Structure formats: structure tokens, C-alpha cells
Amino acid sequence: xxxxxxxxxxxxxxxxxxxxxxxxxxxxxxxxxxxxxxxxxxxxxxxxxxxxxxxxxxxxxxxxxxxxxxxxxxxxxxxxxxxxxxxxxxxxxxxxxxxxxxxxxxxxxxxxxxxxxxxxxxxxxxxxxxxxxxxxxxxxxxxxxxxxxxxxxxxxxxxxxxxxxxxxxxxxxxxxxxxxxxxxxxxxxxxxxxxxxxxxxxxxxxxxxxxxxxxxxxxxxxxxxxxxxxxxxxxxxxxxxxxxxxxxxxxxxxxxxxxxxxxxxxxxxxxxxxxxxxxxxxxxxxxxxxxxxxxxxxxxxxxxxxxxxxxxxxxxxxxxxxxxxxxxxxxxxxxxxxxxxxxxxxxxxxxxxxxxxxxxxxxxxxxxxxxxxxxxxxxxxxxxxxxxxxxxxxxxxxxxxxxxxxxxxxxxxxxxxxxxxxxxxxxxxxxxxxxxxxxxxxxxxxxxxxxxxxxxxxxxxxxxxxxxxxxxxxxxxxxxxxxxxxxxxxxxxxxxxxxxxxxxxxxxxxxxxxxxxxxxxxxxxxxxxxxxxxxxxxxxxxxxxxxxxxxxxxxxxxxxxxxxxxxxxxxx
Ligand SMILES: [Zn+2]
Numbered sequence: 001x002x003x004x005x006x007x008x009x010x011x012x013x014x015x016x017x018x019x020x021x022x023x024x025x026x027x028x029x030x031x032x033x034x035x036x037x038x039x040x041x042x043x044x045x046x047x048x049x050x051x052x053x054x055x056x057x058x059x060x061x062x063x064x065x066x067x068x069x070x071x072x073x074x075x076x077x078x079x080x081x082x083x084x085x086x087x088x089x090x091x092x093x094x095x096x097x098x099x100x101x102x103x104x105x106x107x108x109x110x111x112x113x114x115x116x117x118x119x120x121x122x123x124x125x126x127x128x129x130x131x132x133x134x135x136x137x138x139x140x141x142x143x144x145x146x147x148x149x150x151x152x153x154x155x156x157x158x159x160x161x162x163x164x165x166x167x168x169x170x171x172x173x174x175x176x177x178x179x180x181x182x183x184x185x186x187x188x189x190x191x192x193x194x195x196x197x198x199x200x201x202x203x204x205x206x207x208x209x210x211x212x213x214x215x216x217x218x219x220x221x222x223x224x225x226x227x228x229x230x231x232x233x234x235x236x237x238x239x240x241x242x243x244x245x246x247x248x249x250x251x252x253x254x255x256x257x258x259x260x261x262x263x264x265x266x267x268x269x270x271x272x273x274x275x276x277x278x279x280x281x282x283x284x285x286x287x288x289x290x291x292x293x294x295x296x297x298x299x300x301x302x303x304x305x306x307x308x309x310x311x312x313x314x315x316x317x318x319x320x321x322x323x324x325x326x327x328x329x330x331x332x333x334x335x336x337x338x339x340x341x342x343x344x345x346x347x348x349x350x351x352x353x354x355x356x357x358x359x360x361x362x363x364x365x366x367x368x369x370x371x372x373x374x375x376x377x378x379x380x381x382x383x384x385x386x387x388x389x390x391x392x393x394x395x396x397x398x399x400x401x402x403x404x405x406x407x408x409x410x411x412x413x414x415x416x417x418x419x420x421x422x423x424x425x426x427x428x429x430x431x432x433x434x435x436x437x438x439x440x441x442x443x444x445x446x447x448x449x450x451x452x453x454x455x456x457x458x459x460x461x462x463x464x465x466x467x468x469x470x471x472x473x474x475x476x477x478x479x480x481x482x483x484x485x486x487x488x489x490x491x492x493x494x495x496x497x498x499x500x501x502x503x504x505x506x507x508x509x510x511x512x513x514x515x516x517x518x519x520x521x522x523x524x525x526x527x528x529x530x531x532x533x534x535x536x537x538x539x540x541x542x543x544x545x546x547x548x549x550x551x552x553x554x555x556x557x558x559x560x561x562x563x564x565x566x567x568x569x570x571x572x
Contacts, residue, residue: 002436004029007154007421009192012441013037013053015387015412016394018196018333019076020443022053023159023387027152030129031061033068033088034148034159038079042334045445045454046466052080052451053414054442059087066129069120070094071161072145073101073232073264082109083446091116093126095135095144100264101232108260122146123179136183137176138163141365142232143270144172147180154421155189155431158379162194162388164367165374168208171235171270177378184379189431190420191381195389196366198397203370205363211239213360214328218247218292221352223323225249226293228306230329231257233365234265237294240328241274244292252278252286254317255296255305280316293317298329300338310345321350328361369400376404383420383433384409408433415441461550468547469493471537473511474554481523484558487511487533494541494549503544510536526555 002008007027014021019039025032039051058065067090070078081092082105092115094102099117106115120126122137132151139145140162148159158180167174197204218225225244229236237258244251253259265271278286283293295317297306306325308314319325325346331339346353356362367375376384384406386397391411398409410418410433417437443454452458474488489507491500514536515529522528534551541547 002026002417002419005154005421006419006436007152007157007189009157009190009385009412009418009420010057010439011387011412011414011416012055012057012439013039013414014076015414015416016389016391017414018389018393020051020053020080021077021388022055022080023192024058025131025150025157027154028130029064030131031058031065032128032131032133032150033058033065033090035071035077035161036068036080036084037074037076038083039076039443040332040334041445045459045463047462048445048447048454048459050079050083050446051454052083052444052446054440054444054453055084055087057439057441062088062090064129065090066131067091067093067118069128069133069148070098070102071148071159072140073098073142074162077161078102078105081115082106082111083451084444085111085115086113089113091118091128093118093120093128093133095120095122095146096268097142097144097234097264097270100267101261104260104264120146122176125151136179137173139166139169139172139175140164141230141236143234143265144268149183156183156187157420158183158188158191158193158381160191160193160375162196162366163375164204164365165371166204166206168206169235170207170211171238171265180375180378188379188381190383190385190433191376191379192385192387193372193375193397194366195386195393195397197364197368198372198386198389198393198400200364200368201370202368204366204368205360207235207239207363209360210236210328210363211242213362214239214243214326215246217324217326217354217359217361218243218249221247221324222289224288224291224293224319225324225326226295226306226309226317226319227326227328228295228298229362230298231255231261231296234261234270236328236362237262238271238274240292240294245275247292249290249292250278250286251275252280252283252291252293252317253295254280254293254314257296258294283316284318288323297342298327298339299332299335300340300342302338307342310342310349310351312349319346319349319351322352324352324354326361327353327355330356330362330364372397372400373404376401376406382407382430385412385418385433387412410435415439464548465493465550469541469549470552471507471541471549472552472554473507473533473537474556475511475515475529475533476556476558477515477523477529478559479524479557481515481518481520481529483512483515489537491549494547495545499544503540506544507537507540510540526557529553529555 297304
């Protein structure tokens, strides 16, 4: 167990995975949470549209949780707040744009709690519990991202959040290299950092390159142009608008998330020089070669604008052969199939498709290896803790940190309780970090207004039904357990037509046999009957189709005791 003076780092999400960032720090009986994000599901979690971190550990210490500080406004850093804030009920801190975006999200989710939202300026220190927290301006792929310098009596931790270096970010400023160097000079105990591009050599390009790339591609286009990008990438929206203007084209914005991000950006002073946009209803009035449409749907989301435009089902935007679609985005791992489906549809309709593989129309928001080396040169931490990545990203980041002469690296799993200020065995006076405990973590989801575990019985049953089908069997017995009618069997998702009829016949016989084999006492007992009937229908499904369906059994009792049975009982 930990002690009062331990400076701890405990990731509850985002370590060993990309998404669902939720991190805790502890010192002097005080806890600080950094980010509270969501993940998106994959094929292994059908029927789920959001994954949330399990906060049980900190819920049990809620009275000691001084605050939640957000590094930036991406969904994997703040998206869980509308679902989980009620469980922690602490003040939420963040930069101006981050909070402007959060307010809009909360309003849309009809969130009915009053969250204390406290805006932090860059470079000012805010005391939150035992932590002096300073936001340091960064560049990333959203306005106002920040690293956190977290000061305690036991040392300073630099929590980088998501970042890159970009001298021409188009909106906002480059990462505050001077401030990072000052903090590094004063001494940093540990750096907890972004590993997303730890396997990418060189440097990540600048937003200016994407802007030029977009200008060129749009210049070559003949018909209508539609560009899809991440809604919160306000600098990219600005780049697309400027590229359209350079090519004498008007712009229409399609998609609620884009409008939400743009209104948040305007509120805090960005996007002040935008032209008048074409209202969605007027799109068809603009000559094709004079229009650029910016829309949502970079990841192939079936309900987003791009997917509906691709199949020709969008209410106000239509494309035709010879038009151009630009994906100014990257593929998030796991979404490749959904994206290909939309892109294939465009290609089939002879719409020209341009992705970042064809032209420089996108740059990442995360640092590549050369930038990471530069960051370690500035901050010079004693301990490096790679987060925000899968195991291979974290390993690559750790070995890069070692090559930068960082004395110690610790690769965390979610739930690892890492003490950062353990006294070194050596006489160098340095602290040694060590994993001292493993706390409860997990994945939750939102279903029908409830927060439940992804591994709950209900969702497990739903997945099993999806993959193995379901069988319902009804048996009618008298009080002594003698079958009074042929068992009724129905199935869903096990087989079609003839084979299904064969299955139902075989299952029905198997039920009769199974009940016939039961002893007299067991036959009178509903749960014993249910048990053997369930086994029988599943056994037949397994042998005929290799499936393990969910089985439902209804036992219906009618009439009286069997007279002959009673007689036997009396004799016995
Ligand atoms: Zn981010």
C-alpha cells in the first residue's frame, strides 16, 4: 500500500492502448486526475458505441480528489466526462478552447449536473490540492493543447499530453520551447509522455505543409470538391477554407461536430477571418467548380456526412463522376474496413479520391522520433514514463528515452501504481521509480441510460447471441414430470430453412430423451428440467453446426399428479 508522502502516478486508461486516457497523481493524501477520455469499440464489442474507463479506484477516494485537469479537447481525453463526472464530482480545469468545447458537448448530451469549470491560462500556476499545476502551451491538432508541469514537494512531473513541434501551426502557437527548457533546467523528476509516433522516424510535418498540399489538390480539381477532416482540427478547417479561397471557391460546412468545434473556436478568438459560408440548403445553387464542402466522417462512420454522400443518400450534398473527395485525415487503427467501404463506393462512382498517401493533405498531431529526442533534451527528466500507446509504442518510446540518457524508464499497464519518489539504493541521491501495486481498472460502456461493464453478463450474452444464435424451447409437463405434448423449439441465427427444420426436429427428440432419462424427483423440479433441456438443445447445435447458442427454456406444468406415479410413490 502507498504512504501519505508518496508521489504516485496511476494510469487508469490509455497505457497499453490508444484512447480512454485517464491518469491519476497522488501526493500528501491528495489526488489529481489528468484527462478523462473515451475509446471507440471494435469488432470484439458489437452493439457498443463508446468505451469508458472504470474509475472504481478513485471513486472510493473521491473526497481526496482535488480536481480533474484536461490537457486538451480530444474525445480520448475528455469524452467520458458526460458519462462519469457524476462519479467523481470534482472541479474540472482546462484551457479556454478545451472548456468551450466541453461546455457544448455537455449541453448536447443534456447533462444535468452543474460542473465547476475553471479556465487556466498558459504559464500561470494553479494550486489544486497538493499540486501546483502549470499549463504549458503546445502545438497539436486542436486549439489550446497543453502539457502540465505538476509541482509537488517531492519533485516536478511533466505530463506532456499530446504534442508536436510546429513552427507554423496556422492557429495557435508552437510548443513553448523556452518554458520547457526553463522547467528542465530547474529539474524534472519524471516525464509522462505521448508515444503515438514513437515508431515514426524523422519529424512530423507542419500544418503549413497540409495547407499547401490542399491548395494544390484543389487547384487541380475540376468539379465539386468535398474534404473530410477531424471536426476539432480547427487549424485544418482554416487551411481548407484558405485553400478553397485561393482557388476561387466558396465553402459549405456539413456536419454537427464541425459546427460545434467552429463555434467553440470563435468564442475563444480563433477563426475570426472566415468568409460567409454557403448554407447547406443552397449548396445545389453554387456552380460545381466554385464549391468546396467540408464534412465529417473521416473514419467511415456510417451516420456521418461522408458515408451518406458516398452512397448518394445525403439530403443536401450530391457528388457525381469527376468530382473530388479529399481525406485530410489519418486512419485510426481498427477503422480501416469502415473507411475502405466508403472509399470503394466513391471509386465505383468514378469520384476522384485523394488521401494522404496520394498527396500531402494531412499531417499528424503527434511528435516523431526526432522531436521526441529534442523534447528529452529540453526537459531532461530522471524518469521517463511512456503512455498513450499500445505495448509496441510504449517499448519504442522507452528505448528512445534510454538513448537520450534518461536514467530510468517505467512502462506502465493500466492500473500500475508507480511510486516516483522511492529513495535510490545508490548514493547518487536520485529517486528510483517502482511499481508498488496494481489497482482495479476495466472498461465500461453506456447502454440504455446505464453505465455497465463491457464484460457484464448482459453484454456477454448479447455478443454470444450475435455469434452463436439463440434457441427457445418450451416443454409442457404434468406435475409428475411426464411430457404432455411434443416439445416446441424455435431458433434465431442458427441456421436457415431446411437445416433449421432438421435442427428443430433433432432438438425436440433430444429433449424428450433427456427428460425420459431424469429420475422421478428431478422431473418434478423445474430447474432440473430446465437444465437438461438447455443442455440438450445446445448439444445438438454444437454437433450439427459447431455453435454454442444462448438457450431459453420454459417449463409449463399442467394437470395433476400422475396417478400411476403416486401409486409407485406409495409403494416405495
Ligand atoms: Zn489529442
